[in-house]
Amino acid sequence: MKKHILSVTVENKPGVLTRVATLFRRRGYNIESLAVGETENPSISRMTIVVNGDDRIIEQVTKQLYKLVDVIKIVDISEEKRVERELVLIKVKADATVRTEIVQIVEIFRARIVDIGRDSLIIEATGDSGKIDAIEDSLRPFGIIELVRTGKIAMVRGGSRG
């Protein structure tokens, strides 16, 4: 079992996300994460889907996805040189006694503080999964009140398109 990142371009129309999600559910494939957004062409969206499976499963996923009329192109970029990013917002308990410590952590991870409450801070961080996991681990001891994390987005390095 291996993690695969599929970069899927689809029609930017209502219901397309449901079609993709339904296909995964019906065929029993598990989506680990999924991020969707418009591309440079507003009639096309890109889904970045992270899915676990051996080559056979990924081949089936890809072929079944291609059968969806609204799916335009699928590229498995797992083997490509690429930039990967996730974004996380973490609301952490932060009274005066620990603020300095938290600010140091934020600096180490090159994250940002985007909201300051009386006893809490909201921290924004972007990076690959490893970095996001690490900042989450470092902040956990202070008490995480809330955490929101996006799915992964990715782009192939260099001039070619994914």
Add this chain to the structure above:
Amino acid sequence: MKLKGAQILLRCLEEEGVDTIFGYPGGAVLPIYDALYDSNIRHILVRHEQGAAHAADGYARATGKVGVCIATSGPGATNLVTGIATAYMDSIPLVCFTGQVATHMIGKDAFQEADITGITLPITKHNYLIERTEDVARVVREAFYIARTNRPGPVVVDLPRDVMENVIDYESDKEEICIRGYRVMKGFNSGQVIAAVDLIRKAERPVIYAGGGVISSDASLELRELAEKRKIPVTTTLMGMGAFPSNHYLSLGMLGMHGTRYANYAISESDLIIAVGVRFDDRVTGKLDDFAPHARIIHIDIDAAEIGKNVDVDVPIVGQVKEVLAAINQRLDSVEEYTEWHKTIDRWKDEYPLVYGAPSEERIMPQHIIEVISEITQGKAIITTEVGQNQMWAAQYYKFKYPRTFISSGGLGTMGFGFPAAIGAKVARPDLPVFDIAGDGSIQMNIQELATAVQYKLPVIICILNNQYLGMVRQWQGLFYKGRYAYTDVSHQPDFVRLAEAYGAVGMRIKDSSEVEKAIREALEIKDRPVVIDFWVEREADVYPMVPPGKSLIEMLGGD
């Protein structure tokens, strides 16, 4: 020209060459029905929307054209669902129109609102909810295009009432269809064809395993050419019945769970399987690990996702069966040899023919009825089936000679399919006798369509193999549940003869073997209404041979 959405819809249907629609009206489709009233398209009023979907399906299977049905919003649309799923599983081209509440009411739980595009998402090739009258023409053309090209399948088009009522300026344009995410498969990989030819030349024990794709690709002639050129025995799936003549000396009949022993032995002993338009269904392969253990496999299919889905193959060829077989045939020379392989198969055929208990005066054997129909019609009839033992006996004992003459729900196994499908087939092919081989259980699932068949004077012949059981389920209970026949006795049933008569059809009851042939001949004489023949058959006849679930193809029960 100023036209209502509904009028545009009908113009588009006419342009698509639609001559018949099966449907049932209701509030949300009133504008469409109003437009239909002025149209040359024939509308067949069914008595239940499920009947409309199956009839459109039967029409499509009998002709190869796209079948069309229509239902109102909410319950009308949901009543189509079983029919849509049936067509989806068997890759049958349908376009199903459903009414929908007006666009501004969608999502408000309006009266008779059902999210039919959501409901049918996993059982359609594609579906549409049209939101603007301007899109009607494009969507309808795309729907037909998608339904009939590549691997065929059902497409649902949901039509909100206001979209159908609105008037717009409309000019028909024949713009080329362009769907970014959908390309029609053309050609094939000729390197793979050469590899296939090479394997065929070297094979000593080849078998052709042919299925529904041969029929949908209209490739029976090419299939026959390949078989005859290289003297390769042919077995077909249930969906492939008729793709190769059953009385041909190279025919092995059906394979799989209720296939012939010789077909299953041949597959299991083969060194090369040429799989043509098939999907390695579990009813065919039995236990996967033991399927064709000695064989290399060539797999020809239009749907790349079918390649390697269940079974690893050596030479996959994605393309139209017809084109690929023609290319293979072109590269192969004829052989005349009668090899050890043929001798072995002949021996199996002699040793293990299909057999059943002898009929007598008091005992009608259901298999005998099928043989008599086969004898009388000589393959020149359309045989639809319900689901269960009736279906398997029809496949085993009728000698199919032509494609599109066997119409049966294979993938979903939908009881209640056969009779409305027979109506659709009869509408499409009035020149051929049409029989529905039925069980007494299944026929009651869409018996209301007798009214339709009577109204339109459709002389469909329903042969009920009446065993007063849900026979196929009873058979499994007998074999695997110690004979505990839990809730499969359906001897509490209507008098089918009087029921037929109440509808205005002809009813006959046959309890004596010697009357079987006469009854069928009499039924064939009736040209203006349906006939129901209630055959009282041996109650506990079983379908054999049988590969028990989870077993390999050589572990068959019965028929030895």
